[in-house]
Amino acid sequence: MAETGITSIKDEIAFWRQKSISSVTKADKDAAKIFTTQLENLHSVIEEFSNLKSIQKLNSLDDLMDRVQYILDELWRVQNFQYPQNRMISVIDILSLMVVNCCVDKINQQDDVWSSSSMNLSELIGHVMDTINNWIQTCDSLTRLFWTNCDQHPWIGKVYVPILMTRFKGRIEEILDIKQVDAQFN
Numbered sequence: 611m612a613e614t615g616i617t618s619i620k621d622e623i624a625f626w627r628q629k630s631i632s633s634v635t636k637a638d639k640d641a642a643k644i645f646t647t648q649l650e651n652l653h654s655v656i657e658e659f660s661n662l663k664s665i666q667k668l669n670s671l672d673d674l675m676d677r678v679q680y681i682l683d684e685l686w687r688v689q690n691f692q693y694p695q696n697r698m699i700s701v702i703d704i705l706s707l708m709v710v711n712c713c714v715d716k717i718n719q720q721d722d723v724w725s726s727s728s729m730n731l732s733e734l735i736g737h738v739m740d741t742i743n744n745w746i747q748t749c750d751s752l753t754r755l756f757w758t759n760c761d762q763h764p765w766i767g768k769v770y771v772p773i774l775m776t777r778f779k780g781r782i783e784e785i786l787d788i789k790q791v792d793a794q795f796n
Contacts, residue, residue, distance in 0.1 A: 627646050672741070699770055735785065
């Protein structure tokens with residue numbers, strides 16, 4: 611996680627609720643209230659998703675990512691206030707972990723990834739890779755295209771793609787490579 615130390619969207623909501631109470635200026639209190647509302651919307655979407663059965667989660671993940679992208683963009687573009695970039699990185703990291711966990715849960719539903727048929731595994735891994743690539747694309751689009759062009763609050767520095775996602779994608783690719791080599795010898 612980024613230097614903020616937050617580990618969940620609930621932590622981030624609690625942080626901004628506290629800021630809405632303890633901030634000295636009215637502007638800071640107003641910003642904290644708006645950020646809290648946006649984050650509560652994000653949390654509601656995540657809770658709704660979390661209540662799905664695990665079989666439905668991977669299939670619903672694309673819709674969730676679209677909704678999350680919209681909420682994150684709204685949070686970044688709040689009028690007259692700037693959501694801190696380091697905190698947005700933490701939020702993206704939390705969401706990335708959720709995406710990875712969903713993909714891992716789906717893979718774990720296979721009796722045995724190593725002995726399952728190539729067709730079943732290819733379909734499953736294909737879906738997982740599509741999901742990973744969609745989330746990486748979402749992060750890239752937000753931090754390279756949308757937010758760098760935001761007049762009021764531009765993204766500063768490099769494009770942010772969570773290292774967790776790139777590492778997970780690499781591991782999935784390794785599994786595919788191993789399965790392909792195994793298929794050649796069996």
